[in-house]
Amino acid sequence: MYRLLIAVVAGLLALASTAHGQAFPSKQITLVVPFAAGGPTDTLARIMAERMSRTLGQTVIVDNTTGAAGTVGVGRVARAAPDGYTIGIGHWSTHVVNPAVYQLNYDVLKDFEPLGLIATNPQIVAVRNGFPAANLQELAAYVKANPDKVTAGTAGVGAASHVAGVYFEQKTGGKLRFIPYRGAGPAMQDLMAGQIDMIFDQAANSIPQIKAGKIRGFAITAKTRLAAMPDIPTVDEAGAPGLYIAIWHGLWAPKGTPKDVTAKLTTAILEALTDAQVRERFAALGQDIPAPAQQTPEALAAHHKAEADLWWPLIKAAGIKIE
Ligand code: ASP
Numbered sequence: 001m002y003r004l005l006i007a008v009v010a011g012l013l014a015l016a017s018t019a020h021g022q023a024f025p026s027k028q029i030t031l032v033v034p035f036a037a038g039g040p041t042d043t044l045a046r047i048m049a050e051r052m053s054r055t056l057g058q059t060v061i062v063d064n065t066t067g068a069a070g071t072v073g074v075g076r077v078a079r080a081a082p083d084g085y086t087i088g089i090g091h092w093s094t095h096v097v098n099p100a101v102y103q104l105n106y107d108v109l110k111d112f113e114p115l116g117l118i119a120t121n122p123q124i125v126a127v128r129n130g131f132p133a134a135n136l137q138e139l140a141a142y143v144k145a146n147p148d149k150v151t152a153g154t155a156g157v158g159a160a161s162h163v164a165g166v167y168f169e170q171k172t173g174g175k176l177r178f179i180p181y182r183g184a185g186p187a188m189q190d191l192m193a194g195q196i197d198m199i200f201d202q203a204a205n206s207i208p209q210i211k212a213g214k215i216r217g218f219a220i221t222a223k224t225r226l227a228a229m230p231d232i233p234t235v236d237e238a239g240a241p242g243l244y245i246a247i248w249h250g251l252w253a254p255k256g257t258p259k260d261v262t263a264k265l266t267t268a269i270l271e272a273l274t275d276a277q278v279r280e281r282f283a284a285l286g287q288d289i290p291a292p293a294q295q296t297p298e299a300l301a302a303h304h305k306a307e308a309d310l311w312w313p314l315i316k317a318a319g320i321k322i323e
Pocket of ligand 1: 039
């Protein structure tokens with residue numbers, strides 16, 4: 001009886017310590033990617049997951065929970081148990097644009113614990129091989145002359161790929177036909193197969209395909225060219241001045257995840273970002289890794305808030321709606 005009691009007490013103590021995160025992580029961690037496999041967010045998530053697994057001593061598995069421009073996956077993280085075993089990756093459009101477009105049942109600023117800001121990349125305006133335009137100006141002229149004909153793949157209404165397209169329409173006076181996918185991964189497959197005409201896609205997704213000659217890149221949505229793709233002009237150089245979009249990715253845990261748990265996750269993120277191999281892979285994908293002081297949870301929270309304040313009025317004014 002006495003032995004049994006001791007065993008029960010020991011068991012309860014072990015449970016309590018796990019509940020308080022002392023033993024964290026004692027099993028695999030799920031990193032929710034709110035877009036399809038093979039896309040830009042998925043690519044970055046897999047690089048991070050692999051390296052974070054080493055620091056944490058447990059596998060970080062990537063789970064693609066897709067749909068509605070990332071709102072399904074981000075919602076899943078918001079409602080997950082706040083124990084550190086379900087975390088999420090998101091970016092400018094999931095965590096800044098979506099609340100201005102969708103009625104969400106979570107609050108991007110209040111329902112998450114920020115873990116770290118990982119990298120930023122611009123987009124590349126890319127077209128299928130064989131599309132009748134040789135540069136951005138010709139593309140803009142063609143779109144204007146053929147309203148509602150040129151098909152642009154997006155990762156859903158309000159995804160970065162869609163917002164950039166609306167921005168392009170406003171700058172050039174043309175009208176595109178947007179084709180939504182569950183992520184830029186499948187949209188890219190269709191672009192390479194010639195099923196759609198163009199995409200406004202994160203550099204991470206486009207660079208490998210442009211290098212392989214499977215699509216053509218006309219412009220970078222930034223003030224400066226990308227070191228990984230120096231031949232592609234900026235939007236300013238190519239004829240759509242000011243069409244800047246910078247998509248930053250961050251990682252979050254559900255609100256209420258204990259501090260000692262989030263601290264371990266943050267350490268794994270920061271370690272990954274100092275790893276030479278990770279940095280090399282990110283650089284090849286056009287990713288700009290922020291300075292260490294800008295990678296922290298506090299820096300992510302501040303950047304997130306500043307971006308929301310900047311973009312919410314602009315997105316609302318642009319009238320992006322779920323059709
Ligand atoms: N992040 C999306 C993806 O990974 C792309 C987008 O937001 O446009 O597919």
